[in-house]
Amino acid sequence: MRLLLASASPRRREILATLGLAFDVHPVDADESERPGEAPRAYLERVVGAKLALGRTMAEARGHDAVLVADTTVVLDGAMLAKPADAADNRRMVRRLAGRSHEVMTRFAVAATSGASHAETVVTRVDVRPLDDDAIAAYVATGEGRDKAGGYAIQGLGMFAVSRIEGSYTSVVGLPAAEVVAALRGLGLLARFPLGPAA
Numbered sequence: 001m002r003l004l005l006a007s008a009s010p011r012r013r014e015i016l017a018t019l020g021l022a023f024d025v026h027p028v029d030a031d032e033s034e035r036p037g038e039a040p041r042a043y044l045e046r047v048v049g050a051k052l053a054l055g056r057t058m059a060e061a062r063g064h065d066a067v068l069v070a071d072t073t074v075v076l077d078g079a080m081l082a083k084p085a086d087a088a089d090n091r092r093m094v095r096r097l098a099g100r101s102h103e104v105m106t107r108f109a110v111a112a113t114s115g116a117s118h119a120e121t122v123v124t125r126v127d128v129r130p131l132d133d134d135a136i137a138a139y140v141a142t143g144e145g146r147d148k149a150g151g152y153a154i155q156g157l158g159m160f161a162v163s164r165i166e167g168s169y170t171s172v173v174g175l176p177a178a179e180v181v182a183a184l185r186g187l188g189l190l191a192r193f194p195l196g197p198a199a
Contacts, residue, residue, distance in 0.1 A: 003016075003067070004059040004064040004068070006051060015173065044071055066111060066187070067110070070175055074105075080149075087141075089151075094145065101127045108183075122168050135161075142157055
């Protein structure tokens with residue numbers, strides 16, 4: 001299988017590489033701006049659908065067998081928390097999350113260039129422990145959360161703030177590994193998993 005990952009996310013690349021999947025990376029440029037009154041699920045369906053259309057065209061042109069796209073958002077009180085605009089916005093964002101539960105939604109879509117496709121939204125609940133202003137300021141000063149939805153990285157220093165998750169850890173990072181493998185197998189793109197010699 002020649003898989004095209006149509007995403008610039010280094011986290012998604014790392015997850016696929018850890019799974020042992022061979023893939024090429026060619027990001028697509030879809031409109032990710034939020035529309036007024038748009039619900040998180042509707043936003044993800046729209047954006048991932050646009051990415052899939054662009055990615056499929058690119059995969060066909062480059063001779064790939066399949067394309068994978070995804071988008072992740074953090075949801076608190078029904079509203080999406082995008083990437084922080086600056087350090088002050090990052091502090092406000094982490095302060096809002098502190099001592100509370102929120103949801104991380106990742107929608108992915110995989111399509112064979114022959115036509116069959118699968119799309120799915122995976123929702124994970126994340127509990128953040130109470131944080132004082134000094135802890136928030138120290139974390140924001142690292143700059144780690146500046147390019148992350150919700151303003152933190154569960155796979156990095158941000159793990160210090162997470163007390164519990166319910167759902168897929170890799171989905172919070174950016175790509176739900178178990179669901180992606182199941183989708184690839186369901187579409188007949190991955191004959192056997194785990195990869196490697198049979199036991």
